[in-house]
Amino acid sequence: MNLGADWREYDVAPLPRVLDAALGVFAEKGFHGTSIRDIAGRAGLSVPGLYHHYRSKQDILMDLVLTVMGELLSRSRAAVESGADDPVARLDALVESLLRFHMFRRDQAFVASSEIRSLLPENRAAYVALRDEQQQMLEDLITAGEVHGAFATPSPKEAARAVSTLCVGVASWFREDGPQTPDEVVARYLVMVHGLLGNR
Template sequence: MMASTHIDQAETADLATVSDWRYYDPAYTLPDLLDAALELFVTCGYYGTSVRAIATKAGMTVPGLYYNFKTKQDILVALLRMSNEDLRRRGQAALADAGEDPRDRFIALVENTVLYMTNRRRMAHLTREIRGLEEPYRSQHVALRDEFEAMMLTEVISGRAVGKFGTDDPHEATRAVLVLCQGVADWYRTGGTKTPQDIADRYVNFALALVGDKGP
């Protein structure tokens, strides 16, 4: 990928050390090219979006687009990498903030996931387009996804071991929790009566029920 300086900066601007994993900068925006591609991938699908459509929506020429990215595939890879890395870093910060108790750590990961699904809804929707990824990018994306699932599974297993969770199948319970949380991106819209934090708090209770929570 031939990315110009402003694209490189955009890919790292929101991925600095996360001091407050709950905070999402309301002023944060993607460069026009990436924003246009993201909007089209979400609304039209990866295969339904042409390079020319991205360039037109971004207000640039096709050669200008190719100056930044060699292919449409490279744009999808860049966006998914940004999404995965943002969620992973916030998850790590949430765990560090939660301390050593597996129940608290599980709660932090659930809260983090739901906050991401509401504050980065378009990015969350983009995961549907992994079918458009070619190798080795697809395998890399799946590995990152599995890494995040493993973070939560570790806490469910640990919570069960110390008697805080009663689930008899930590793997299935973890998958159910992730599906529950990720589904928020399908229906959430800004401007509703519930804030992202309200929804996250509510979904923590749902998630605790799924793992058979026995209390603090």
């Protein structure tokens, strides 16, 4: 996915119908509470028709979480690149991207984070590697900001973890028809992030 300047823009999630169906059922029932028949019915397929696309429910979950992480990382990279050579602008853009993803892709974020426990070990390792790549982007930018003299945090790793937790938490309460617009949420959270990082 090549987003360029469009990393702030969100339409309906571009998921194939099997993954879209699985996302809905996993969000409602959880991985272990969902049957192949549930997914097939939601996708408008027969069970044999679903098996034509995927060998197992585990394969569906893995494809789904990799697709979710692929979109998140693509948006994150595009956001960072939009910040030119200024580490603070890059960090602000990355935080904004994380916030918007967790506002507009709530079900995806919820399923990907909560169902990591349901992935087989080799699949979990692949997913965690992508999650770690995302986290490293935050940590690297916080470290760069500290070197640049913009931030004063003595613990970039812990600070990055705290910032990530703030962004992920938005998915639990934000509603598009709620009292705060996405732009207002971004503005308020950037103030909190800068306070956390000890701006100089």
